[in-house]
Structures are given as structure tokens and as C-alpha cells.
Amino acid sequence: MDVVFTKQAFADKLIHIATEVDSLYKNKYPQNCGYYNGSKFSWDCWNLVKSLIWGWQEERTEGYFCYQPDLYGLGDWDGGTIMSYCTDVSSDFSNLTVGEFLLTAAKDHAGVYVGEFTDRSGQPCNVVECTTTWNENRVIGSWVDPDGTRRNCKDGLVSKSWARHGKLLWVDYGTQPVPPEPPKPRVAEDGWWGQETTYALQEILGCSSLDGIVSRQPKSNKQYLPNASTSSWEFKGWPFYLGGSNVIKALQQRIDATPDGYFGRASVIALQQYLQARGYYAGAIDGSMGPGTVSGMQMWINAHY
Numbered sequence: 001m002d003v004v005f006t007k008q009a010f011a012d013k014l015i016h017i018a019t020e021v022d023s024l025y026k027n028k029y030p031q032n033c034g035y036y037n038g039s040k041f042s043w044d045c046w047n048l049v050k051s052l053i054w055g056w057q058e059e060r061t062e063g064y065f066c067y068q069p070d071l072y073g074l075g076d077w078d079g080g081t082i083m084s085y086c087t088d089v090s091s092d093f094s095n096l097t098v099g100e101f102l103l104t105a106a107k108d109h110a111g112v113y114v115g116e117f118t119d120r121s122g123q124p125c126n127v128v129e130c131t132t133t134w135n136e137n138r139v140i141g142s143w144v145d146p147d148g149t150r151r152n153c154k155d156g157l158v159s160k161s162w163a164r165h166g167k168l169l170w171v172d173y174g175t176q177p178v179p180p181e182p183p184k185p186r187v188a189e190d191g192w193w194g195q196e197t198t199y200a201l202q203e204i205l206g207c208s209s210l211d212g213i214v215s216r217q218p219k220s221n222k223q224y225l226p227n228a229s230t231s232s233w234e235f236k237g238w239p240f241y242l243g244g245s246n247v248i249k250a251l252q253q254r255i256d257a258t259p260d261g262y263f264g265r266a267s268v269i270a271l272q273q274y275l276q277a278r279g280y281y282a283g284a285i286d287g288s289m290g291p292g293t294v295s296g297m298q299m300w301i302n303a304h305y
Helices: 007-020 045-054 079-084 195-204 219-224 246-254 265-277 291-304
Strands: 023-025 034-036 041-043 063-065 087-090 101-104 110-118 124-131 138-144 162-167 214-218 233-236
Touching: 007 045, 007 110, 007 124, 007 138, 023 124, 023 138, 034 045, 041 045, 045 079, 045 110, 045 124, 079 101, 079 110, 110 138, 195 246, 195 291, 214 219, 214 246, 219 233, 219 265, 246 265, 265 291
Parallel strands: 023 041, 214 233
Antiparallel strands: 034 041, 034 063, 087 162, 101 110, 101 162, 110 124, 124 138
């Protein structure tokens, strides 16, 4: 069965009806639902609970509402049947949880514990119910003591006490944790090999220098690296490129290419094959370090941080 409310949302809806919505007590509508006569809503005690689960809305025209007996499996259920489907049913009222269903011993009256609020007359309440008792004839607030005693908040009258309480299947009584945001990539997967990408490679590959620079690359290799940023790559003429880049050597060792420190066509092909074998690249093995290859490498980087 589907969860419809968090416990606090369920309680807030009931408090709103008890304090702000014009209502009447009217028993035994077809399928125990409710009615709107153009000015007031009508319920009885457990039909109020069912109509909220069915999706009652305040804005409607005259007529029956929430006439959906098959939805959530409730059908023409009375309070005793609803309680039989509750979990954590107890007669100990010292451990009430907001949103729990309350029932009398004779199973002839029901309410919901909602936590403390102030009713229409300014009295503190902690239960919402729909009743003819105490000359209210509508959805009202009342009070439950720790021993289950049911009190009229206005004048302290004690009527039949509550006997049991339990958690409704359609209400989530947990802490409602906020789902975590998906982790952000450490490196932007934008297909552009700049300092951020180089720095991440240096960190992953255990390089001693973390400066974000691919140093000492021959100018002739620039043709294979169209998406290499000049802020991160040093392209030099002979002999200034001699020795190559340490981060490129470490990357070449990882992708099974000759570790000479120069990232040319052969190294690009080796990287494309490495990424493709691991599902990070689906493009052509063409030896050109275009945006698809770079973004595939960036995805690999983010997966290995």
C-alpha cells in the first residue's frame, strides 16, 4: 500500500480542517466518504481519515467527494478495520507519535493524535476527531491524557476513553531524511584538457608535482591535441622539450604506452583504447584527442577520485 503523507503533513492537514474549515458531523455516507453542501464539509470520525488518504481537496463544488472505495484498499472500512491494518498497535498512551490513529474500546469512535495545537476557542488540543459529542457536531480538537483519557478541551468533560493507537499504513512515521544531492564531479566533463584535468591526473597518478601543467611537449604533437588548453600545456621546440612531462609518463604507464613523456598520436590511440575498453569512450580510435576522448578521460578521472 502506498504512503500518502509524512506524519507531520498528515497532522497539519487535520489541524487545518479542525481550526479553519467549516464542517458538520454526518454519519454513514455511501462508502463512508463525505459530502459538501456548498458551504460545509461533512464527515464522520474515520471517514475524515479515509477522505484525506483518498485525496480530499478544499476547493470543490457541491456533492459527494472521495468516492473511491478501491483506492489503497480501504473500501467501506470502519475504525476497527482500519486499526487492524495499523502497525505498532499499543494501549500505552505515553509513547504516542504524531499522526497515529486512535480508537475506543468499543471501536465506535476514532481520532488522530496530531501533537499540541490551539482549537477555535483558544484551548490547547492534541487530537483531531469528528464527533457529535459535547454539542460540537463537527471536526474538533480534543485532548488525550497519557493514560488514554479523552477530554473535551473546552470544559474538561471526559467521555469514552481511547483504548488503542497505531501507525497507519499510508503515513510515513520516519524522520523523512532529505535525499543527498548526487556528488559533483571533481573535474568538469567538458571535453577540454586544462589545468583542472591535469592537476587531477597528477593527483590520481601519484606525481610529485601538483601544478596542473603538462610540461615539455614538442610542438609537433600539438596537432593531435586540439582540445589541449595552452594554460595547461607547454609546447616547445627542440631542445626545450627534452625529458617530456612526468604526468604524461605516469599516464602512459597506466594506459600501456611507451613512457617517454611525449603525448603524440600513438599515446592518444593507447588512451582511446584504454577508455573504450572500460566504457568511457565510444568514438573512433583515430589518434586525435578531441572532446569525446577528453570527456571520456575526465569521466574516468571522476570515477577514480
